Amino acid sequence: MLTITNTNIITPNRIIENGTIRIAEGKIVDIATQRVSAEEQPGEWLDAKGLFLSPGFIDIHVHGGGGADFMDNTVDAFLKVAQTHVCYGTTAMLPTTLTSEPSELLALFDTYMEALNRNVHGSRFLGLHLEGPYFAMNQRGAQDPRYIRNPDPNEYLPILEQYHHLIARWSAAPELPGALDFGQKVHDYGILLALAHTDAIYEEILPAVEHGYRLATHLYSGMSGMTRRNAYRYAGAIESCLLLDAIDVEIIADGVHLPEPFLKLIHKIKGDDKIILITDAMRAAGMPEGKSILGSLTGGIEVIVEDGVAKLPDYSSFAGSVATADRLIRTMINMAGLDLITAIKMMTLNPARLLGCDDRMGAIDIGKDADIVLFDQDIRVHYTFISGKLCYKN
Template sequence: MSLTKIFNGKILTPHRVISGGCLILEEGKILEVSEKNIEVSNALEIDASGKYIAPGFIDLHIHGGGGFDFMDGTEEAFLTIAETHVKYGTTAMVPTTLTSEKKDLLKTLDLYETANKSNKKGAQFLGMHLEGPYFAMNQRGAQDPRYIRDPDPEEYQEVLAHSSSITRWSAAPELKGAIEFAKYLKSKGVLAALAHTDAIYEEVLEGFENGYTLATHLYSGMSGVTRRNAFRYAGVIESAFIIDAMDVEIIADGIHLPAPLLKLIMKIKGPDRIALITDAMRAAGMPEGDSVLGPLKTGLKVIVEDGVAKLPDRSSFAGSVATADRLVRNMMQLADVSLLDAVKMITLTPARIMNVHNQKGSLVAGKDADIVIFNENIQIEKTIIGGRVVHDALNVK
């Protein structure tokens, strides 16, 4: 059937809830959004049974899930991660790398191209996010220090020439050559994001003016107020708050950022400038226990407990195991955010940041039919991508 009708639910728009309305889908697109349950002949009907009908969740920053990492070096890794996260409402994602040898990075980019063509059952790919290697050593976090360095024009120009799938690249704006790097990214239509950085306000502002318009996982891997020769300087965190037009992404797993910080970010930046991200590693969607951060063969051994990955000695967090549904739930329960705003931060706002808001991010006629149906507890019942049901919790095989 070319037509699909979703009815008897609460349709979430960026501004209101439409109770008792319906969606008509045709050929992978939203044909009509109605406040009434209109009659449609010869349509596949999906009864939402009073649950919420929302745009599909968009994850801007994700490393893995289902036991795999995008740096594992296999097409299976890409496909399994994409298929794992649709169970939690993610309909589109930006696969993310870790700092690595150039040959491994280029291989991962090639695998993206292959996997993107064969990805039929998982979340859609919106291009690759390269996280590193141009970082401040002091803010490297779990990034491998062997590969951290200043931006090298010969290197990044080669990487960008190698693959057209790169849509964002995170770096530290204070590094030598980082401003020229951002300008080059902008000339190629690639989003520059600041990350793993020890910059102060003046450096952040210069970076923002030249393309660093997104703060990667705010609070994680970045400077706050610092002192130099007895004088205080605002760090990246304060800069992200001061610069109204800067977008921020946050790991809203409730652990990387506790409730007071989630509330603070929400109070200052608001839902139009905040994107919720999982930043998930391979253990997302898996039982707790031993795991590996980064490539399976060469990555860092970690232990997953209390809903987060930790170093084996439990001295530090070592990665997120969040899923998209958990992010929405946490923003509502921990940060007192409304359902509409929580959903916006994982739909329309990330769609705008990645410049796909004309196709995704809200339930509007003409946009892609990427839809999730969930209950009051944000438990996902159905995930629909391009008009096709790719996950149905009531009919799991």
């Protein structure tokens, strides 16, 4: 039994001041509205001294951190990323790929399976996020153009048949030839399907939704806005994702990819329940600014990290973020004007619901996994627990 007392417990509906929770066998077994003393409870005991207690943060789009990237394709890299982000409150994540050679992607599955079994101290892995390679070339951003291609059933069907149990989500451009058939197959396997790096217009996104596309990957980044064709205006992917209730949106809320007006606009339109905060962090997250590599050390591209963001050397595009989960929440409070409960929800319950695991994580509730973060009023993380096990202490 672990008892955490004298803490402000954040639930989806309120904050329980000076509360207490009890944990046994990795689960939350009791929530009390008063503090207790060590003499009152058996087992381990922690006086949180007024810290906020939140569900663990869930990052459904992250590439790296701590000097490592999942595309390094080593177990050590996977574990390093997980151990880096747990220090910032992330208790669960979707390791995310970049466009690559087919052989490189296939090798990654084996690495992931081994890392999954050895990951005992870092953020837990909930499945892979395959970002690409089926993208619009005009919206590639920092994705390597050498590997961008149209969906090919000879490529994706064997992957789905053999590895569908390891894939949590797949991001693609829905307007590409074959993208609707691809999307339907992905959706049929129960994998979250997202539109990304796309030039699709409203008339192309409507059938995409019917074929399973349910999430906008890093809204505004790598997608078209209003466009003209033969003098007529068409709503781009940005306007379509904001308009359609069937589409949730994930946002890189670092305050750089999306400045204050964009954050406020997105929240005004999509509301509290349809927004998911993501880091989209690359290997430089948690590292000093300077030169870095996006993607694998051997096949990646050089980037420059400055002003709290990664950029291509020619400054033509951002190249992934260096954000951590705590920064996202601070940004939504300080720039978007959200209250703490709502900002936390966008990093916990909303992604859990989208992934279909909200029955066991994403909220402080009896019977759910004891994935817990304790932080101060500045959202600085002091403790991170995963299944009731202490994984980080500041």
